[in-house]
């Protein structure tokens with residue numbers, strides 16, 4: 001393989017999504033509505049702050065509104081839920097994103113569950129997850145949805161393929177596994193306790209890296225001609241895939257940066273516009 005590996009350009013995919021959204025935002029504004037995403041950041045983790053800032057900036061560039069809520073590192077679960085309840089009740093807010101991870105004293109699951117289903121544009125609630133598992137979600141988790149959007153944009157087949165997902169987190173590995181299954185892939189889900197990981201990854205026609213360990217997926221693990229999607233976002237903009245080594249084996253691969261990340265953000269904006277349209281056009 002190697003010579004003609006297709007670089008899956010997430011920036012191009014995201015630009016297409018955002019161009020479509022700009023027209024929809026304009027129509028909403030004619031109807032007196034500015035789509036609004038509320039982002040909640042708890043604590044002072046610098047990379048989380050960067051991602052949240054990128055989400056707010058992306059809203060601004062599209063003429064959308066964003067409310068950035070920044071809570072202290074000592075915030076309790078009750079205080080966080082009280083903030084979420086206020087945003088749930090606020091008609092000016094269409095989508096709510098609670099940035100993961102939150103400080104350890106907070107019950108993150110309880111906080112996610114507090115988000116009203118109609119505003120769960122990030123697909124983090126149990127009901128949103130269950131709807132997604134049945135292929136019926138209005139707002140599937142953004143990074144999993146971004147991965148499927150990239151595959152579809154490049155017309156890469158999913159049905160009948162063996163997809164190997166490395167990682168099983170509630171907003172990434174687990175939902176993307178179910179979404180690939182719903183598209184008729186045969187799915188293997190690997191994780192930190194998996195035995196014989198390299199052998200399993202080697203069977204993948206599609207490999208999704210969602211582990212959270214820099215450059216973890218090795219080139220020797222990649223089957224010749226596999227499609228590799230890197231959903232990792234480690235310190236220093238390093239993905240979960242050993243990029244050069246996997247590039248040499250893959251038929252197509254997402255880089256980091258400019259792969260899955262920008263499509264994740266565009267998906268979040270799209271879901272927020274969807275939510276605003278539902279409020280205006282089907283109240």
Ligand SMILES: Nc1nc(=O)c2c([nH]1)NC[C@@H]1CN(c3ccc(C(=O)N[C@@H](CCC(=O)O)C(=O)O)cc3)C=[N+]21
Pocket residue numbers: 050051054097098099100101122124142143171233237256257258259260261262263264265
């Ligand atoms: N509730 C929740 N939902 C999330 O969707 C969520 C989250 N929590 N916590 C953290 C991760 C991470 N994440 C990223 C999104 C975009 C880029 C991204 O666009 N990165 C740029 C580069 C970043 C840079 O230039 O610094 C790129 O890949 O091109 C990265 C990371 C969303 N996450």
